[in-house]
Amino acid sequence: MSETPARTRAKARHRRRRKILATGVPLALVAAGALAYGTDTGVFGPGSARAASAAGYTAPAWATAGADGFASVDALGQRGTYGGRDGETVTVRTQAELEKYATTEEPYVIVVAGTIRVAPVGKEIKVRSDKTIVGAGTSGQIVGGGFFLGTGVHNVIIRNLTIRDSYQGVWNDKEHDFDAIQMDGAHHVWIDHNDLRHMADGLIDVRKDSTYVTVSWNRLSDNNKTFGIGWTENVATDITVHHNWFRETEQRNPSTDNAAHAHLYNNYLEDVPGTGITSSYGNYARGRTSMVLENSYFQGVNNPVIKDATASLVQRGNVFSGTSGRNESGGTAFDPARFYAYTPDRAADVPGLVRAGAGPRTSIGVADDQQGGATPKTATTKAATTLTVARDGTARYRTVQAAVDAVPAGNTSRVVIAVKPGTYRETVKVPSDKPHVTIQGTGTSRKQTVITYDNAAGTPKPDGSGTYGTSGSATVAVEADDFQARNLTIANDFDEAAHQSLDGHQAVALRTAADKVFLDGVIVTGDQDTLLLDTAAKDRLGRVYMRDSYVVGNVDFIFGRASAVIDRSVITLKKRWNGTSAGYVTAPSTPADRKGFLINRSVVDGDVAAGSFHLGRTWHAGGDAALDPQTTVRDTRLGAAIKSTPWSDMGGFSWKDDRFAEYRNSGPGAGAAGPDRPHLTDSQAAGQEIGDWLGGWVPTAS
Secondary structure, three states, X not given: OOOOXXXXXXXXXXXXXXXXXXXXXXXXXXXXHHHHHOOOOOOOOOEEHHHHHXXXXXXXXXXXXXXXXXXXXXXXXXXXXXXXXXXXXXXXXXXXXXXXXXXXXXXXXXXXXXXXXXXXXXXXXEOOOOEEEEEOOOOOEEEOOEEEEOOOOEEEEEEOOEEEOOOOOOOOOOOOOXXXXXXXXXXXXXXXXXXXXXXXXXXXXXXXXXXXXXXXXXXXXXXXXXXXXXXXXXXXXXEEEEXXXXXXXXXXXXXXXXXXXXXXXXXXXXXXXXXXXXXXXXXXXXXXXXXXXEOOEEEOOEOOEEEOOOOEEEEEOOEEEOOEOOEOOEOOOOOHHHOOOOOOOOHHHHHHHHHHHXXXXXXXXXXXXXXXXXXOOOOOOOOOEEEEEOOOOOOOEOOHHHHHHHOOOOOOOOEEEEEOOEEXXXXXXXXXXXXOEEEEEOOOOOOOEEEEEOOOOOOEOOOOOOEOHHHHOOOEEEOOOOOXXXXXXXXXXXXXXXXXXXOOOOOOOEEEEOOOEEEEOOEEEOOEOOEEEEOOOOOOOOEEEEEOOEEEEOEEEEEEOOEEEEEOOEEEEOOOOOOOOOEEEEEEOOOOOOOOEEEEOOEEEEOOOOOOEEEEEOOOHHHOOOOOOEEEEEOOEEOOOEOOOOEEOEOOEOXXXXXXXXEOOEOXXXXXOEOOEOEOOHHHHOOOOXXXXXXXXXXXXO
C-alpha cells in the first residue's frame, strides 16, 4: 500500500448504517460450543449424566475426567477430585444462573456458554462442593469477578474458562481483594486449562490450609500478585503446579508459604523484554515450605528461584535462559512419586508444549485428561504429518518453500512444517490449494528461527516483467485457509536508506489472503507495510487471530481488508529510515458490514518521539467509497508516541465517516473521549469483543 497514494476523491459523503450488536453471547459462539461438546450429553440444556448413560449416551470427557497431581490423592474422606460428574449437566449464560447452580448442595456440571459480566465488580461467586465449572469451547468467560471456595468445600473442578478484568487501576492494589479464584480452607480442587489475567489482586490464592490442589495447563498473565499459596502458620498445603504459562506477571509466580509438599514441574515463566511489566521474582519457597522444582523453563525472569533460610527447595532439570539475580536451592525435600504417578516432559520442550497447550481449548479431550497431554485428540482425529526443515542439511528439506511444495494439493489434514533454528533467506508462498499447514519454529525462542527477504514494491522482478508491487513483495505469503504460524520471526529487511532511488518502498513481511489464519507467538517485523491482512477476494471472508506476538513497523504497518484480532501482543513503533519519527499503525480497508481490525489487551509503544504516531488512517483502496474501514483499540496500553488525535484522513476520505474507536485504554498515550477521539460505550464494547470478530471460529493450536 502506498504511503501517500493517489486516490480517487469521492465528492459525495455518505452516512453508513451503524450496527451495535446486542449484548450477550454471539450465536456463532454458541454454535461453536455445540460442535465442540455435542448436544446429546445435555450441554445445551439440563440433563442428568447418569440418565444420559442409561439412555446409551457417553458423557463428555471433561464431565467425567479426574484430576492428576495432589488433587488425585485419596485423603480427608475424598477419593480424588472429579467435580460434579455424578450430577446434572446444565448450561448457564447469566450471573444469576451461575450462582444458582454453583451454590447448591447437589453435584452439577455447570457449562458457561458465553461471557458473564459480574456485578458488582470484584464479586467472588461462592462455589460449594461437588461442582465442575467449565467453559463451552473457548467462549466461557467470567469478566470482572471470580470464584470463592470456603472452608470445607471440596471436590471442585474449574476448567476451560477465561477469568479476567477486575483490575481497578492500581498496580499494587491494597484495597481490593478481587481474585480470579480464591480458596480458604478448601480441599481437592483442580484448576485446569484456564486463562486468568488482569485482576485487582491475585489470579489464584490458595489460602488458610487449603490442600490437595492441582493447578495445571493455565495461562496466567498481566498481573502483579499472581499466585499465592499458604498464608498460614500451619504447614498443611499439598499442591501440584504443572504446565502453566506465567507471562508478564510481576511477583508470586507462585509464592509458596508453609506448604507441606509443593511440587512444581514443567512450568514456563516468561518475562518479555520491552513490555510494561517486569518480573520481581519467579518461584518462591517461603517459611517452612518443602518444594520440589523440576523440568521448568525460566525465560528472562529476574530472581527466578528464591527461598527462605527455613525452607527446603530441591531443583532438578530446570532451564534458565536470560535470567538474572537469585537462583537458589537447598535442603532436602520429598519424592512426589510416593504420592502419585507422573512423567515430566523435558525442560527444553516446555515452551512449545505450554504455548500450544495452556489455556482454554475448543474441546477438552482424552489426551488433555491424561497427565502431560497437550493436544486434544479424538478417535476420529488424524495425526498431523510433520515435515522438518534445517538449512544445514540435517533434515529432509533445506528451505521452507521446499517443505511447502511437498504438501499435497488438496490435503485434508494438518501438516506441520517444523523449522529448525537458523536464518532462512527466501520467500515462501503457501498456495490456496494447500490448507491446514502450520509453519513452526522448533527453537526455544521465536527469535531463533527467522524467515526473511528484502523485496520491496519497487524491486524489479528478475525476469524483467516489472516490479513486485506491494502485495508481491511479501517474504511469506499465505493464500491457504486454516494456516498457522508459531514460534518464529517473519521479516522483510529491505534497506530503504540504500535504495532511495527506488520507486516504491512498501515492503511486506507477511501477507495473508485466507480465512482462519492463526498467528501464535510470532514476530513480524519490517518498516512500511509490514503486515498485510487481506482476503482472497473482496467478497470473501478472511479471519485472522494473532496472539502473544510482536509487530514492528512505521507506516501503515498493519493494513488490509481482513477481519483481524491482534490480542495480547506488542506493537512496536519504529523510526523511519532517516531517523525521524512519524507513522501510522493501522490502515484498514474494511468492506461495509464486516469487521476490520481489533487490537485487544496489547501494548503500542516504541523508541520514537512523543506524539508522532497515529493509531490509524482510513484506507479506501482504489478510491472505493463503499468501503467502511474499521479499527478498534481496546484495553491496551498506549505509549507517549500516540497522538492526542490518534486517527487520520487518507486519500480524500475522512476517518470520521468510518469506524475508528477506543475503549478503556491506558498509558501516557491514552486520552479522554472527544470529537476527535471517540470512545465506545460499555454497550457498544460488548459487541466488539474477540468472539464478535471471529464469528464462531475458535482458534486452536494444531
